[in-house]
Amino acid sequence: MRKQTVSRRSFVGGAAAAVGTLAFPEIARAKGIRLVPDWTPPWVPTQWQNTEEYDALAHLSSNENPFGPSEATIEAMTHAYRYSMRYGFPNNNIMERIANDLGMRRENLLLGAGSGESLRAVGLTYLGHDKKVVGVEPTYTTVYQTATGIDADVIALPLDDNHRQDMQMFVDTINRHYRDIGLVYLCNPNNPTGLPVTGDEVTYLLDNIPYDVPVLIDEAYHHFVEDPAYEESLKYVHEGRRVVVTRTFSKLFGIAAMRIGYAIAPPDMIREMRPYSTGSVNVLAQWGAGAAMEDLAAQQRYLAHNRRWRDQTVADLASFGYECIPSTTNFIFIDMRTEIAPIRQAFRERHQVAVGRDFPPMLDHLRVSIGNEEEMGRFMNGFEDIVVSTTEAGDGRG
Numbered sequence: 375m376r377k378q379t380v381s382r383r384s385f386v387g388g389a390a391a392a393v394g395t396l397a398f399p400e401i402a403r404a405k406g407i408r409l410v411p412d413w414t415p416p417w418v419p420t421q422w423q424n425t426e427e428y429d430a431l432a433h434l435s436s437n438e439n440p441f442g443p444s445e446a447t448i449e450a451m452t453h454a455y456r457y458s459m460r461y462g463f464p465n466n467n468i469m470e471r472i473a474n475d476l477g478m479r480r481e482n483l484l485l486g487a488g489s490g491e492s493l494r495a496v497g498l499t500y501l502g503h504d505k506k507v508v509g510v511e512p513t514y515t516t517v518y519q520t521a522t523g524i525d526a527d528v529i530a531l532p533l534d535d536n537h538r539q540d541m542q543m544f545v546d547t548i549n550r551h552y553r554d555i556g557l558v559y560l561c562n563p564n565n566p567t568g569l570p571v572t573g574d575e576v577t578y579l580l581d582n583i584p585y586d587v588p589v590l591i592d593e594a595y596h597h598f599v600e601d602p603a604y605e606e607s608l609k610y611v612h613e614g615r616r617v618v619v620t621r622t623f624s625k626l627f628g629i630a631a632m633r634i635g636y637a638i639a640p641p642d643m644i645r646e647m648r649p650y651s652t653g654s655v656n657v658l659a660q661w662g663a664g665a666a667m668e669d670l671a672a673q674q675r676y677l678a679h680n681r682r683w684r685d686q687t688v689a690d691l692a693s694f695g696y697e698c699i700p701s702t703t704n705f706i707f708i709d710m711r712t713e714i715a716p717i718r719q720a721f722r723e724r725h726q727v728a729v730g731r732d733f734p735p736m737l738d739h740l741r742v743s744i745g746n747e748e749e750m751g752r753f754m755n756g757f758e759d760i761v762v763s764t765t766e767a768g769d770g771r772g
Contacts, residue, residue, distance in 0.1 A: 406532035407547065408511070410518075432749035435728040437565070437595075437705045439628035440746040441679075443662060444672035447629065450665035451658040463657045466664040472636060475667060476608060481641040484648060485655050489594055489622035489635035494520045496618050496637065497557065498650040500588045501526035505556025508547055510539050512733035514565045514592060517557070526556065532735075537567045537699050541575045545582045552584055561592040562607070563599055566733045566741040568701030573605025580615060588616045588643070595703040597626040597673070598680065604702070614640050618647075623659075625704060626673055627666035632659035680704045684744045690754055694762050705730070705743045710761070714740045717760060725756035 433440070443451070450466070457463035473480050486492045497520030501507055507521050511530040518528045529547060534540045539560065548555050560579070563570040580589060591607045610617040618639040624630035634655050637647065666672075688698045688706060698706045710717060714732065717740065721727040727749075730741030742753060 407543075408528075408530040408532075410528040410530050430726050431722075432725075432727040432745060432752045434743040434745050434749060434753055435730050435741075436630070437625060437703070437743045438630050439625060439676055439704075440744075440749060441676060442628045444628070444666065444669045446669045446672070447627070447662045447666045451632075451662040454657045454661035457657045460657075465657070466661045468660040468664050471664050471667060476638065478608070478611070478638060479641075481644060482611060482638055484637040484639070484644050484651055485653060486635055486637065486651055487633040487655055487659075488624055488630075489592065489620040489637075490516050491633075491651060492618075492620045492635055492637035492647075493517050493590070493592065495647045495651040496588070496590050496620070497521055497526075498524065499647045500557040502556065504554070506551070506554050507557045507559055508544065508551075508555055509559035509561075510564070512566055512736050513559070513561045514594070517559045517590065529555075533567070538569050539564060539571055539575075541571070541579045544579055548583045548587060552587070555587055558583070558587060558589040559592070560589065561594075563595050563604075563702050565595065565703070566705070566707050566730065566736075566739070567699050568595075568703040568705060568707055569699060570599050570601055570604040570702050572601075572603040574603070576605070576607060576610075580610060580617070586616060588618065590618045590620065592620050594620070594622045594625055596621070598677065598704055599702040600681075601702055608638060611638050611640060616640070616643065618643060623663045623666060626676065627663065628676070629659065629662050629666060632656070632662055634659035634663050679746075680744050683747065683750050687742075687744070687750055687754065691757070694758070696761070699739075705741055707736075708740045708742065710738055710740050713737050720760045721753075721756050724760065725752060727752050727756050729753070 454466075469480050469483055469485060473483055484492060484495065486495065493516040497507065497517045501521050501524060503525045506527040506529050507517055508529045508531065509517065510533055521528050529551070531540065531543050531547060544558065548558060560571060560576070562576070576591070593606065596606055607617060607619050611619060618637050620635065620637050622635035623632070624635065637644070639647070684701060684704070684706060691698060691708060696708055696710070698708050701707065714737065718729050721729050730743070733739065733741065744750065745753070
């Protein structure tokens with residue numbers, strides 16, 4: 375799906391920026407690129423007050439591990455409670471453990487409250503009124519929200535006809551607007567489509583843009599990818615390229631509410647980002663993360679469960695005539711062939727199932743996280759009731 379609408383504004387910030395702006399609308403009209411001067415999220419996060427209502431829901435909206443932390447992780451966090459009243463505490467050597475696991479040095483890491491803090495720190499470091507971020511839509515949008523908060527524009531590229539991120543369009547856009555570009559954002563695999571960018575494609579991107587342009591590669595879902603063409607991007611950090619890789623303990627490891635993640639980058643970039651990060655991660659998160667990293671059996675159990683129920687759900691939906699974009703993650707993106715807002719509401723009200731938010735411009739696609747067996751059963755029952763029976767009735771078959 376390609377967008378054909380163009381948003382325009384006047385820019386302040388020098389002749390180079392003005393020249394880039396003058397050329398932009400023509401390109402945008404031809405290729406569906408949008409210049410977004412004031413990006414706003416298409417949703418408002420729910421603030422929960424009623425625990426009974428919350429607990430009754432099947433939570434298929436936020437791509438979490440439905441089983442939560444493993445027993446070893448809980449044991450480590452329980453142990454860490456003894457330090458909960460302290461400002462300074464033993465941190466379980468979490469930085470060294472992450473660095474060793476990645477084959478990095480401690481100076482390559484910036485710890486944060488989930489990968490979200492790292493994404494914001496990168497945006498605050500490299501964006502500004504005269505420096506734009508280039509990325510696609512739809513995608514994960516923390517960086518875009520950060521840009522809006524500091525008066526930085528978003529150059530939003532459309533996905534290609536196969537819903538993939540087009541590296542040639544990235545290259546062309548970055549080189550054409552080089553002086554205006556502060557950051558390139560690549561979510562890999564992409565959220566909400568679940569599609570990866572191959573290792574060769576990432577290399578092509580980096581090899582064909584100016585060396586000094588920072589590239590942020592968000593690898594929140596890298597653990598789930600089985601595509602042999604996919605490659606993690608740590609090697610570019612080892613090479614000293616201007617690349618930041620962000621990761622989280624919120625998905626595979628089941629401690630989303632603990633808020634811990636990190637950025638990996640060359641030491642000079644870590645130093646540039648550090649002033650924009652609190653570096654404050656609670657003691658339970660640090661101890662839990664260390665234990666979760668080492669619990670390989672728990673990781674493999676969840677990955678196997680996710681693979682089984684993702685593939686089963688995709689097959690069940692196909693039997694009803696609904697196709698999903700091929701996902702390599704812990705969620706699927708379903709082509710509903712109609713706007714999803716009423717469908718989402720019906721799931722919530724009639725079946726107590728929470729499904730994904732809107733992802734403009736793909737407002738006819740529904741993102742569904744892979745939950746536990748009971749939750750996936752509730753989802754498919756709801757789908758048959760809300761979508762299939764309604765369609766059949768409309769076709770005169772109900």
